Amino acid sequence: MGLIDETFRVALSDLYYFKRNIIILTLTSLVTPLLYMLAFGFGVGSSVEEMDGVSYIAFIIPGVVAINTMTSSFSTISHKLMVQKRFYESFDEMLLCPVSKSALILGKCILGVLKGSICGVILLALGYLMTSDLIISPQLFGMMILSCLIFSLLGVAAGVVLPDLAWTDLFNSFVILPMTFLCGTMFSLSSVPQIVADIIWVLPLTHTSACIRAIALGRDFPWISFVVLMIYGTFFFILSWLALNRNK
Amino acid sequence: MEYIIEAEGIVLRYGDFVAVDGVDVKVKEGEIFGLLGPNGAGKTTSVKVLTTMMRPTAGRIVINSVDTQNDTVKARSMIGVVQQHYAMDMDISVRENIISRAVLHKIPYKTAKVRMMELCEAIGLTPYLDKKGNELSGGWKKKTAIVCALMHDPKILFLDEPTTGLDTQSRHMLWDIVRIFNKRGATIFLTTHYMDEAEALCDRISIINKGKIIDTGTPQELCQSIGKFTVEYDSEDGKRKYSFFHNRESAKQFFDTVSERNPIMRGTHLEDVFLEKTGRLDITSLEGVLDGTD
Numbered sequence: 001m002g003l004i005d006e007t008f009r010v011a012l013s014d015l016y017y018f019k020r021n022i023i024i025l026t027l028t029s030l031v032t033p034l035l036y037m038l039a040f041g042f043g044v045g046s047s048v049e050e051m052d053g054v055s056y057i058a059f060i061i062p063g064v065v066a067i068n069t070m071t072s073s074f075s076t077i078s079h080k081l082m083v084q085k086r087f088y089e090s091f092d093e094m095l096l097c098p099v100s101k102s103a104l105i106l107g108k109c110i111l112g113v114l115k116g117s118i119c120g121v122i123l124l125a126l127g128y129l130m131t132s133d134l135i136i137s138p139q140l141f142g143m144m145i146l147s148c149l150i151f152s153l154l155g156v157a158a159g160v161v162l163p164d165l166a167w168t169d170l171f172n173s174f175v176i177l178p179m180t181f182l183c184g185t186m187f188s189l190s191s192v193p194q195i196v197a198d199i200i201w202v203l204p205l206t207h208t209s210a211c212i213r214a215i216a217l218g219r220d221f222p223w224i225s226f227v228v229l230m231i232y233g234t235f236f237f238i239l240s241w242l243a244l245n246r247n248k
Numbered sequence: 249m250e251y252i253i254e255a256e257g258i259v260l261r262y263g264d265f266v267a268v269d270g271v272d273v274k275v276k277e278g279e280i281f282g283l284l285g286p287n288g289a290g291k292t293t294s295v296k297v298l299t300t301m302m303r304p305t306a307g308r309i310v311i312n313s314v315d316t317q318n319d320t321v322k323a324r325s326m327i328g329v330v331q332q333h334y335a336m337d338m339d340i341s342v343r344e345n346i347i348s349r350a351v352l353h354k355i356p357y358k359t360a361k362v363r364m365m366e367l368c369e370a371i372g373l374t375p376y377l378d379k380k381g382n383e384l385s386g387g388w389k390k391k392t393a394i395v396c397a398l399m400h401d402p403k404i405l406f407l408d409e410p411t412t413g414l415d416t417q418s419r420h421m422l423w424d425i426v427r428i429f430n431k432r433g434a435t436i437f438l439t440t441h442y443m444d445e446a447e448a449l450c451d452r453i454s455i456i457n458k459g460k461i462i463d464t465g466t467p468q469e470l471c472q473s474i475g476k477f478t479v480e481y482d483s484e485d486g487k488r489k490y491s492f493f494h495n496r497e498s499a500k501q502f503f504d505t506v507s508e509r510n511p512i513m514r515g516t517h518l519e520d521v522f523l524e525k526t527g528r529l530d531i532t533s534l535e536g537v538l539d540g541t542d
Contacts, residue, residue: 009352009354010352012347012348012351012352013337013340013348016341016344016348017339017340020339020340087338088334088335088336088337088338089334089335090336092301092331092335093335093336093349096299096300096324096327096329097352097353098321098324098325098352098353098354099352100321
């Protein structure tokens with residue numbers, strides 16, 4: 001109970017921020033995934049009959065939801081944390097409060113989980129209107145929230161490890177953006193050369209995409225991907241903890 | 249217990265650079281203690297180490313009988329910190345900033361609201377409670393930071409250059425706030441490079457330069473250490489010179505010898521002590537540039 005209580009105490013200022021800006025934050029996060037759904041789903045999708053045994057729109061909607069869990073959560077958390085660290089210097093104040101580092105890390109994730117989940121629900125609702133192949137289930141929402149948490153943890157790690165916003169932009173350009181397009185979100189990994197597929201398999205979004213798609217399309221759940229995601233989440237948490245623990 | 253803060257042999261290194269070099273500080277309960285130093289002397293770094301924001305490379309810090317490295321959480325519960333910068337979220341309101349900080353200190357929400365209203369009424373912040381941080385002037389931001397730091401009723405309040413960048417009215421208002429909370433029992437540790445601020449507020453002062461404490465005492469003791477009387481006069485190279493004397497007679501005698509050089513005889517100020525201890529900046533090369541000889 002102590003950790004949960006402390007986690008929400010840490011999250012309070014971010015929740016105030018989210019309450020003030022909920023419409024702007026949600027709308028800005030929805031633009032890119034909606035464009036992916038329209039451009040790839042209807043544009044490219046009209047010339048692709050099916051992919052992995054389902055219609056192309058049914059194939060990419062879980063992929064777009066997976067992308068949203070990553071971009072919404074990661075960018076929100078890493079940017080907010082960097083601003084609080086470098087510009088407002090309010091993050092230092094949090095370090096002075098009697099809360100554990102674990103609560104600090106998890107508390108900073110709450111905003112990303114909340115925003116990513118709200119956007120994810122809207123995207124799934126829109127996707128459900130576009131195709132009847134999707135299975136909306138509690139497991140799907142659970143997986144989406146877990147995915148938001150993992151990428152929020154990556155956002156916290158980036159926020160505390162990277163020195164400034166220029167580095168965050170660099171990380172976005174060289175890690176987040178390539179993952180967006182490569183990790184089996186828009187196309188099946190069976191269509192790329194094996195060596196490329198092996199490299200892509202290492203990236204976390206590949207596994208998020210695989211898990212969300214399996215649940216949404218009623219397929220066998222890829223437990224290996226789930227374990228890989230758990231390992232990534234643990235790694236991001238430990239990285240954040242070590243960064244907070246070291247001297248400035 | 250006589251000392252509420254005891255720091256011994258504090259060292260902080262960044263690679264080869266030593267930011268804090270064997271600092272010893274002892275602060276008595278209930279006093280206003282000042283750490284006075286020029287820019288880059290190590291004041292802010294010392295505060296960050298004392299307040300557990302940074303871990304020292306060496307040394308030991310005890311706050312109210314709690315070793316900060318053994319029980320950081322307990323030590324933190326006893327201190328409030330007002331940082332040099334405003335250290336508040338600018339995109340939420342003053343009220344939200346204050347409540348968030350109180351909740352982080354595990355103060356129940358209802359108690360936090362009552363205490364916030366008391367503190368804000370006391371320092372006139374109430375009309376600004378619903379303004380966002382970025383809508384406030386520097387003085388009101390600093391007031392918000394002070395209320396945030398006082399929400400958990402700390403025994404010790406650290407103020408890092410609290411009046412830097414503020415206008416005269418705001419500076420004097422903050423001095424009064426510091427005095428009020430000191431009278432109510434809080435120990436105050438403040439850093440400043442303003443001599444008038446140190447003289448007006450501090451019971452005792454340490455002068456820090458290049459990461460080392462070079463002297464400690466009351467403002468009067470520090471002034472007496474170089475001489476209670478000062479004679480300032482123009483030197484032959486056009487610069488102002490200062491000579492210090494322990495008694496009026498010797499000061500008067502010297503004054504008479506420089507009577508042609510616009511001398512002034514006066515009591516020694518803390519600023520004189522500070523400049524004597526930390527050194528004056530050399531502008532010889534500037535003169536060379538202006539003369540065209542350099």
